Amino acid sequence: MDDSSLQIRRGDRFAFGRNWNAFVDLVDEGRIHSAIGSLRAALGVEDLAGRTFADVGCGSGLFSLAAHRLGARVHSFDFDAEAVESAVRLRRSFAPDAAWTIERGSILDGDYLARLGTFDVVYAWGVLHHTGAMWRAFDAAVELVAPGGLLFVALYNDQGRQSRIWTAVKRRYNRSGPAVRGALIAGSSAYIYRAWPLLEIGRLLSGGPRRTVTRARGMSRWHDMIDWVGGYPFEVSKPEQVIARAHARDLSLLHLKTCGGGLGCNEYVLRRPGRSVGAQEPADPAGDLVHLGGPRDQPPQGHSR
Template sequence: MRTEASRTEQQRAGARFDFAHSCARYLELVDDERIAVAEQSLWEMLEWEALDGLRIMDTGSESGPFSLAARNLAPAVHSFGYDPESVGCTQALCGCYRTGDEGCIIEGGDVLDEDCLDKLAIFDVVYSWGMLHHTVDMWRALANMFSLVNEGGQLFVALYNDQRWLSKCWIRVKLTYIKGELERSAIIAVHAPYFLARHTVKWVVSSSSQKKRGMDPRRDILDWLGGYPFVVARPEAVLAFYLQHCYTLNRMTTVDGHHGCNEFVFRAPSVDR
């Protein structure tokens, strides 16, 4: 079920978490090992067999490791993001590893801006991990991405899981976090120790999603506590949305009712939509 009331509340609030600052912190931690792990996560979820001529779109840009990982695996990657600072981080990272690479285009853009999307090409793989649920109007963002996917192409998205009443509580936590330094410090002091311990245990004894993706637990915790706007969806709602548009599910991993992102890989129809 779509959380329209929560979305309207967040639109009125007009506040937003500084993801750019988080991306800049993570950029300092990126190394060859993290990039290799990011590449492996793409291979596993997309189950690629051949990459010749593959065109990839990274929607949201994040801090750049997945744009770079995708470019290392495929001949052409186009990345765009909403935050100018985040786009700058992606440009800096890709420029460091692939100076003057014409196969990697990185620019600013808004997935909610249809005019912006109309200027883009279509792609064999469209990727957006953990970004569209921060656009306020997530379902519109998901619908807008259809125009970017080639016939028979793949769409890989990761979206926050809907925990019902608990998700509503997290909205309050996130709103408090972004109010100011004092509120932010209080939220971190209360919640961060639990999440840090939880992430550390997973990192050591299991193949957690963060370890698979080459991300950083500290950054992920701060992104979770402050990540706002915050829109959520249950797996069945996402499946129903894409099936309604004739997409087929290739692969799905869920967080089993907990907080975090459910991952979906869909295949676009091979006929005109």
């Protein structure tokens, strides 16, 4: 049994790959189009033609596929074997002949990373805070960025006491049986989404069909919710911490979108000095600081995929 499977069985890790394997069944051209749009907007590019793209913790592979559609040569990897399977399924369905490599690997495995080299774009959306060693993972992701390249990363916002409560919820979820997990999903989603989960939880418990709602970035509200409640390990950070760490490693901030101090991910695009990969420095960097609503207005998007 591999490391990720053992951690899942012990309740020390959420089955991310299992959740996103289910999500792959929902992927269609509409979701792919949304994912492509979000990459274009954040990176400030029309395409990624001739660029290399590393998808760290690729999950379902949706954003690897989006990068491929934009013209990039893509390398995807994930610690979770089921996530790798998900990405392979997605490639088989939508890009069977793509210049797109998918393999098992960990951002915390220095020997593995040393074999990869560097990339024009390194994408790690909602991943590094689930490694159990977020800052080490962040530093490792930085090392994958080529001169002039971009690091596109999203990390959970530090809400202080509320983040500690969510940590306890996630730990309990992974160490409990189906009944407790269902209760935690119902309670958490009622808090975040208000009335929406009541019908969905009823459908789930009765074995009926689940109504899926497409979210920003092409994601699924239901699968994001499962990922949010179960997503463990779980670490958080403040924007000023991330920006300071990036600057200490000679990366400049190109784009920042926060969740307004609430629940969810803060999103960063960081640039290493050197040749440009196409994203333009904003004339007024403060103009890229975008605040979204608090926890009830802006539900979390959990894992990147």
